[in-house]
Amino acid sequence: MTDAAALAARVREGELRLHELDDHADPDVAAAARRHLVESETDASLDAVGNYGFPAAAAEPNVENMIGAVQVPLGVAGPVAVDGGAADGEAFLPLATTEGALLASVNRGCSVLNAAGGATARIIKSGMTRAPVFRVADVVEAEALVEWVRDNVDRLRAAAAETTNHGELLDVTPYVVGNSVYLRFRYDTKDAMGMNMATIATEAACDVVEAETEASLVALSGNLCTDKKPAAINAVEGRGRSVTADVTVPREVVEDRLHTTPEAIAELNTRKNLIGSAKAGSLGFNAHVANVVAAMFLATGQDEAQVVEGANAITTAEVRRAEASAGSDGDLYVSVSLSSLEVGTVGGGTKLPTQAEALDVLGIRGGGDPPGSNADAFAEYIAAGALAGELSLLSALASQHLSSAHAELGR
Structure with a gap:
């Protein structure tokens, strides 16, 4: 035996x-x-x-x-040119998926981005959050706790700092519901996704709150963080990285490469991604951002459950015309804004051999110089990939080519 x-x-x-x-x-x-x-x-x-x-x-x-x-099968799209705050130059995008035609679609979008001079991407806000919930006696104690927190952020920051050499407490935002008080801690976690870092640091800060106030900690997470669930607070306040990518595609490129017009794509985006999503009560106003986020998460060892937050994105599209022109000669402007993209290039699944190799494809494995720059670049590459995916799918729908493309690829 x-x-x-x-x-x-x-x-x-x-x-x-x-x-x-x-x-x-x-x-x-x-x-x-x-x-x-x-x-x-x-x-x-x-x-x-x-x-x-x-x-x-x-x-x-x-x-x-x-x-x-x-x-999971792994492919690459691109290379795609990205002008980011941290990302710079061309990169192949590693995507792991079992969905046929996804890589082909994103790859087509990347070629269109390159024909337009590349995508531009910027990190707008950054910070991993953890929101414990405290019990107080009544609204008077709730107000007292809120005031104490506002006056003692430096003490909470010092307590949190004792638990990590890399994270930094940026701010604490209180929310009151009856005799429940939620404190939303937000941290700079550098190149780590930072959920564990934020949790450990917040626990240390909560010890100070309980020692100095009448509040009692009920749970280290009160769901106002919000982790791995659809949440409006992440759409408004952000979590992880809030990143936007955009591009202006010349009319001739739209017509020649995408076989449609800027007007058709802009109208489709309004009626589908904006009005349709609003009618559905969706928290994501986009076509399929989750596809790119999930595929790049699986390829690079991210927490796949956080695709929920990563797909919390809004796609916009409009026709850009010269001020003097009222005719149909405008170009196409498209943007994708991901409000809560939680990524890291150190820790977690990024250390696994195949996932580490995928990060090497992007040139961002490990800690960046300065700290946080690799994770910033990663978020910008994902945003550019999402932009490529949105542009390609919207074009396929606008040109009535979606089903024929899947049929041609045998999917």
Whole structure:
């Protein structure tokens, strides 16, 4: 009996638990034992799952009870030219997806961006948030807590700073609902996505609040952060990076490359992305920003659940005409504004071998110089990719080519 089979038998007999296998074997053998157990208890064959290309030890910080790896096809779009505050020059965009035609669509958008001179992108606001909820007796105590926080931000900042060498508390915004007080802490987390950093730092700050006021901490997260859920506060106040990318595409490029007109795209965007989304009560006023965000998140080791916030975006489109002209000779201006894009180039899944290689494709793995510049550039590249995707899909819809394109690609 192999070591893996023997370990699986011990789990089956109740002598060991799945999570205890790592204490009795190296990570790869432990993973093999779990596969053996799952295969014996189900009708599944896990040969493909067990054929992964990195040491299981590399994934120990990222997953428990590992049995192998799920491989998602990885492609590249571009290169695309990006003039950003941190990103500069041409880059291939790594996208991991199982959705046929997505790469082709984004790639077409990238070629149009290049024909227009490239995309421009800027980080407008930055800061990871954590919002604990406190219980107070009544509105009088709530007001007292709000005033105390406003007068003692420096003390809270000092307490938070003791937990991290990289993060910095930027501000604390209070919100009162009856006898519940929410304090939305916002941090500069440099090149890390920073959720764990913000949580640990906020816990230290909460200790000060409880020691100095009448408030009692109910939970370190009161859902006003807001993490991994659709939320208007993220659309308005931002979370992670708020980034905008835009481009002005000459009319002849729209007509020759996209087979439609600036007027058709602008009207479609208004009726679909703006009015249609408003009627639906959507928090995302865009065509498919989530597609690019999700594909680049999977490729580069981001927290995939935060695609929820990353897709909180607004796409705009308008015809740009010279002031003296009232005719149909204008160019097409398109922008995408992502309000809460939570990304990092250090920590988490970015250390996994294949994800690290995808970050290398962009030239942004690890900490930037200055700190935070790599994550800023990453956000700008994602925004440019989202812009390419929006431009391509809107054009396909405006020209009535969407279904034919999928049919041609056999999707």
